[in-house]
Amino acid sequence: MRKIFVTASVLALVAGAALADPLRVGIAAEPYPPFAAPDSAGQWVGWEVDIIHAVCAAAAVDCEITPTAWDGIIPALVSGRIDVIMASMTITEDRLQTIDFSDPYYNTPVVVVAQKDMGMSATPEGLAGRVLGVQVSTIFQDYAQHYFEGQTEIRTYQTQDEANQDLASGRIDATLADSLAMDPFLASDAGGCCVSLGPVAMDEAILGRGIGAGVRKGDTATLEAINRGIAAILANGTYEEITSRYFATSIYGG
Amino acid sequence: MLDGLFQAWPGLEASAALLSLSPPGWGANLLRGAANSLIIALGAFGLGCAIGTAGALGKLGGGPVTRDLLAVYTTVVRAVPELILILLLYYAGTDLLNQALGALGYRPVEISGLAAGIGVLGVVQGAYATEVLRGAIQAVPRGQIEAARAYGMNAVQVFRRVTVPAMLPLALPGLSNLWLIATKDTALLAIVGFSELTLETRQAASSTRAYFTFFLAAGALYLIMTLVSARVFGWIEARYRRGHAGARA
């Protein structure tokens, strides 16, 4: 009697556990245009979403897009809540100690976007005494804490968009982010306040070597499937076709 | 009529367009988020009441060890912020469950975000519900229970026929408070990325930059939920207080 009760209550907790499990691909629940953002119908659209579908189709696996809070996305992968992370996550040594990465699928420079006409530059001296905003759990936060902490006040935000919002309202003087993600902001009305100061000094240990898909350590089956998919779409032109829909030039970065 | 209003207040028309129910308006997203919030709140409240009943009975009639463990449970949950409990239970809870299942030889189960949210908030609600229900059960006049026992009813019958109807009016104010807390705590699930009303609002506000519009709309939706709930609970309380002496506010 009790066994039935226990089994029934365990089953009651399980919703949607299918036998032929689709691969749960974690993207950030916070909008990150033009890579992944929800539209007004609640569907996720963007370059990265299209790439995820293309990679899964090329690797012949069933994928299920699973929005997950960005600052808990690695714990979600490690604890098995999701199977892959494809959320514009940079491949860095620190992260490689906890998870494995696939081959990179894009790479773009990291830039400082700052208020116009305030004499700042993308260097520690140029930002001394200023307020810099970055998104938590990103290479940008790592870089800022490594190079700018002490001379510059660093504020961390849950999403890049909140940092942009504070940049537009003037609460922060600059932000450090991916140049492609900042382009839509600079082109918008709110972005009229600001200008890109160009890339920061490169540090591959912190800024990593491109964006890759994260998988659990030792999950070689998934890793190989993702790599197969990435190689396939690069070879057969799907990658270029998707990129041309969102960007003017290739973002693979080589 | 609306046209006059739109002319008098520029920007209102743009806001109304943003909130419209069909795309490109975000109104449907917000309503979907509100529905999700209500479902989680209902599930959490129900689970909380179930845990609370068991906890109250345990605290009143259980052995010393049970009482102490329940005291630890209620103290910890009432002292530690819900946000931290949600994070701990969300990751640790599913982790431990899967490890336990693995040790027993079963495959790890995937617990959907909805189930995890309901589970976590239900555990938090359960601690408060334990205290509310314990106070209410203790306030049932002992004479009624003794009379029921004298008539030969067993414990379950006494509970079902005497204790529960008598303690409901006493528990209702506390329970209605808990329900309101449940509806508002669902907003915390936005921080773990579960798509309920607050997260949908933030996503809509980010995409359209109309922060005030969407936050005010979400506030209005929450307020409607709260006011309707208060009215419903008031009606339930009035119905259950019929024939109760000395229950005036």
Add this chain to the structure above:
Amino acid sequence: MRALLQPHRLVLIGLALALAVWAAVALRWDWIPRYAALGAEGLWRTTWLLVLSTGIGFALAVPLGLAQAAGPRVLALPARWFCTLIRGTPLLLQIWLIYYGLGSLFPQYPWIRHSDLWPILRQAWPYALLALSLSYAGYEGEVMRGAFRSVPHGQLEAARAYGFSRLAVFRRIWLPQALARVLPTLGGETVLQLKSTPLVATITVIEIYAVASRVRQDTFIIYEPLILLALVYLVFAGLIVLAFRRLERRFARGLG
């Protein structure tokens, strides 16, 4: 003390100590020295946010409660609407509305950036303090309404009969008794306010929860920072409860 020495309690305490010892050796705590200074700063910020927001909130709650209990409708209704609004919407939404909503207005009024208030307006803690204070005021306004109503009316009438002015009645009879009756509830509400403080981490205020988040992000350790954080809050809540018990013993003696 005798309550603690009962056999089953001793066993439970022994088990708890064993669990603590296991946790101390088996889990990772090497990050503590590195982040101790930041943790102290976060703890300080949590403390002053809690103290100031409860202080300001309570100062607002007394007039709100009084207006609802005894005021004319023109004062009582807005007070009631304010309390309903605050209690009917989630605190997280209120915090984001105040911080990002007001922030979105700044670009439209460029003179704000050049005003003297700008160094304060561009930081996050004023908004956090404002949101937390308003929230406390909304909930305590309701509590104070009940407290003011619960003071026996006969005492107030007797004081008026003795010729006390309205202000003297309030200051010497109504307010002290209402406060004494409300102390137990206030203790619980202050603990609830403590539990609300982590939400301001979402608007870049570095309080103790934000420090724990930073440790988790820097080191990828999932549980240990959260466990230590839970312990800190437990201790903090315990201190608040003890403080209010002492206040109750001192001020709520002989309450009819």
